[in-house]
Amino acid sequence: MAQIFAPSAQWQMRIGKNSADSNPLNTKMLNSLVIKQNKKVVKTSTNFKVFATLSENGCTVNRLEQLLNLDVTPYTDNIIAEYIWIGGSGIDVRSKSRTISKPVEHPSELPKWNYDGSSTGQAPGEDSEVVLYPEAIFKDPFRGGNNILVICDTYTPAGKPIPTNKRHKAAQIFSNPKVVAEIPWYGIEQEYTLLQKNVKWPLGWPVGGYPGPQGPYYCGAGADKSFGRDISDAHYKACLYAGINISGTNGEVMPGQWEFQVGPSVGIEAGDHIWCARYLLERITEQAGVVLSLDPKPIEGDWNGAGCHTNYSTKSMREEGGFDVIKKAILNLSLRHKEHISAYGEGNERRLTGKHETASINTFSWGVANRGCSIRVGRDTEKNGKGYLEDRRPASNMDPYVVTALLAETTILWEPTLEAEALAAQKLSLNV
Structure with missing residues (x-):
């Protein structure tokens, strides 16, 4: 980077309660990134478009695109939170999703969660639970709407940071x-x-x-x-x-x-x-x-x-x-x-x-x-x-x-x- 400018005043990402943006990274936007298969558009009786993908065994209709782009905001207050953490190698990112009952503005509004640390190289099988602490929120460009990405750090059930939790020590230094x-x-x-x-x-x-x-x-x-x-x-x-x-x-x-x-x-x-x-x-x-x-x-x-x-x-x-x-x-x-x-x-x-x-x-x-x-x-x-x-x-x-x-x-x-x-x-x- 050639130059350091003044930082944003927004040090912590906030998510608006009434955001109802459509999915910005839909499959149409990513079409140019993948090798296109032999596809043709099929019109159904319900008057929406789906892709028909030609395969060796015939024509299989794939309606995933419509569901992936579905905006659920008018029908529910629930949002999807994608909890993201760093795995056992120290460089791999892991994530899983959960439903939250309403839009949130701050990580403190989110519940802690847990995962199987024995499957990520972060805990033994006989005591495998690792706890996720939400720390930062970002808007989710894949799901759109009020859905969010949640950066988490990782702790034992007793509340001690696990060895791969480098954020904990960093936060201590930055709070000095x-x-x-x-x-x-x-x-x-x-x-x-x-x-x-x-x-x-x-x-x-x-x-x-x-x-x-x-x-x-x-x-x-x-x-x-x-x-x-x-x-x-x-x-x-x-x-x-x-x-x-x-x-x-x-x-x-x-x-x-x-x-x-x-x-x-x-x-x-x-x-x-x-x-x-x-x-x-x-x-x-x-x-x-x-x-x-x-x-x-x-x-x-x-x-x-x-x-x-x-x-x-x-x-x-x-x-x-x-x-x-x-x-x-x-x-x-x-x-x-x-x-x-x-x-x-x-x-x-x-x-x-x-x-x-x-x-x-x-x-x-x-x-x-x-x-x-x-x-x-x-x-x-x-x-x-x-x-x-x-x-x-x-x-x-x-x-x-x-x-x-x-x-x-x-x-x-x-x-x-x-x-x-x-x-x-x-x-x-x-x-x-």
């Missing part, structure tokens, strides 16, 4: 008075790769072969350069509808790879919005028959990996004299480089090689406008003497709760020894 006073802003650049379903090879690539070398694909247009634009656009609109603070999208350097940006977001909101955006992308690629990959280096060789660059600033960084505060933050980050790397995503060593616009995973560096550094500072920040920094180390599969909270902890709450600070400043040529 020192952190609250600094109003930390985040702009997260989520890169991802689209794969062909049956061969797990990037979309648009010849099966078993390679496209031309990188160069024309980044932000490119054309059938030979852009693969999966409809998925990116559908996701963009779904995020806007849901209330996710999405700020842009673009095609990436490797063909079949895309990026969306979320932010600026304040504190814990950044993680909630990224996780909901990932869930929407999983659902859209599911409908399109394409596989979503967050692998940081999906294709070995002379191809860019996939990162999740995290732009970050505090109130002090954004005010006069903020560049000195940024340099002090960079110093702290250099001293905790190993701790950050260990928390920045699985398989990141395959991506952070010092090539393809990355720094080496073993060496901390920073620079102005240098995309080969661990931390990049923009030209405008240097010129204005205030602004933000970009942490280019996080992998595409990083947990946004972990990364955002760790940045706040290291730059606001953690203080190095004077000796370590002096040595780091000398090594990095920082005068702080």
Whole structure:
């Protein structure tokens, strides 16, 4: 993301009680995403249209489209809440639905729920119950109307966060008075790769072969350069509808790879919005028959990996004299480089090689406008003497709760020894 702007005043998504929007992501909108079967329109005696799909055994009429697009708002006050949580791998999103008796405006109005943690790798079979705590609400672009998506975190029946619940610790850090006073802003650049379903090879690539070398694909247009634009656009609109603070999208350097940006977001909101955006992308690629990959280096060789660059600033960084505060933050980050790397995503060593616009995973560096550094500072920040920094180390599969909270902890709450600070400043040529 090129620049951090002022964040939305709406830090917590609210859902209007009387919203009766029709389903924005209906099957007509997604027709261009899937390979069309041989279909013809059949008119029935009730004067509505259905698709007749020709199969080997004859003609089978599929009325699912009409039911999927059915608006139940005039007939019931009930809504559907899709409870979403993070599974045992720490990167997989899970969800299930329940009926709520009326529209809601805040997560506190929703009941806690539970699921079988033994089936998600989060609990043993003999004590498998995991409890879902609703934390954030978004509008549901798939079902429309007053229906909602609910981001949850996970606890034992005794009320203790389970090990994969990274949101709980993040919320503690973001509720610290020192952190609250600094109003930390985040702009997260989520890169991802689209794969062909049956061969797990990037979309648009010849099966078993390679496209031309990188160069024309980044932000490119054309059938030979852009693969999966409809998925990116559908996701963009779904995020806007849901209330996710999405700020842009673009095609990436490797063909079949895309990026969306979320932010600026304040504190814990950044993680909630990224996780909901990932869930929407999983659902859209599911409908399109394409596989979503967050692998940081999906294709070995002379191809860019996939990162999740995290732009970050505090109130002090954004005010006069903020560049000195940024340099002090960079110093702290250099001293905790190993701790950050260990928390920045699985398989990141395959991506952070010092090539393809990355720094080496073993060496901390920073620079102005240098995309080969661990931390990049923009030209405008240097010129204005205030602004933000970009942490280019996080992998595409990083947990946004972990990364955002760790940045706040290291730059606001953690203080190095004077000796370590002096040595780091000398090594990095920082005068702080």
